[in-house]
């Protein structure tokens with residue numbers, strides 16, 4: 001690590017607790033889009049804010065996405081934009097919520113694990129997921145955890161509790177749209193929300209709720225300008 005590459009001070013509170021802690025974070029356009037038409041991944045973050053996102057990843061024990069994000073983006077969820085992190089253990093443990101285990105065994109998260117380039121992904125799924133999918137993903141390297149469903153979905157609270165018991169106290173939740181909506185709808189789930197707002201206007205695409213209209217969260221500090229982006233910080237009221 002070079003002297004000017006220390007953890008950003010405004011993110012430190014993410015590690016201030018050893019109790020269960022959840023950060024929801026994502027990047028959106030000025031018109032509230034997190035992806036393009038059909039879920040196409042968009043390069044919304046500028047280099048400076050992307051680096052902040054990778055610092056956030058570094059500062060959390062686990063990083064969670066939904067199966068829609070894995071299918072659309074095939075993400076790696078590591079900290080490769082940080083100079084100090086050739087060590088894969090510096091990246092958070094990847095966690096995927098995949099009710100029926102439809103994730104491809106060829107996805108990058110599993111490929112990186114099999115080639116020792118990433119940590120073992122943890123898949124939360126329904127007890128009713130097909131046996132052959134459970135066996136295939138397990139053989140491809142996934143650790144599997146069956147969960148009871150709540151209103152047809154895996155309970156976010158149950159997942160965070162389970163991760164906490166496994167020693168993953170701080171969890172960074174990156175999306176996508178359905179996971180973000182679930183998090184915002186679940187009472188007392190989130191400790192903070194950090195949104196990167198790009199100046200771009202996307203038009204057609206996948207939209208998320210405007211948090212400033214939500215009523216359950218308030219700004220926890222003033223906006224931060226990073227490159228051409230604006231970072232907004234929220235905490236529960």
Ligand SMILES: NC(=O)C1=CN([C@@H]2O[C@H](COP(=O)(O)OP(=O)(O)OC[C@H]3O[C@@H](n4cnc5c(N)ncnc54)[C@H](OP(=O)(O)O)[C@@H]3O)[C@@H](O)[C@H]2O)C=CC1
Nearest residue numbers: 026027035039066067068069099154175176177178179182
């Ligand atoms: N700009 C950004 O920062 C980011 C953008 N994205 C974008 O988001 C898009 C994907 O979003 P989306 O399609 O909504 O998919 P998600 O990644 O939100 O995954 C949603 C799926 O996860 C499963 N799931 C399990 N438990 C839950 C739960 N408690 N709440 C919600 N879902 C649950 C469901 O599967 P089932 O229906 O089988 O139960 C659901 O369909 C992509 O286009 C991606 O590019 C994603 C992350 C960040």
Ligand SMILES: Nc1nc(O)c(N)c(N[C@@H]2O[C@H](COP(=O)(O)O)[C@@H](O)[C@H]2O)n1
Nearest residue numbers: 027042043044045053073075076077078
């Ligand atoms: N912070 C941020 N800015 C963007 O512009 C993005 N498109 C995203 N997307 C999220 O990052 C995942 C990709 O991660 P890797 O680069 O493969 O590690 C993607 O799946 C979204 O969760 N985020």
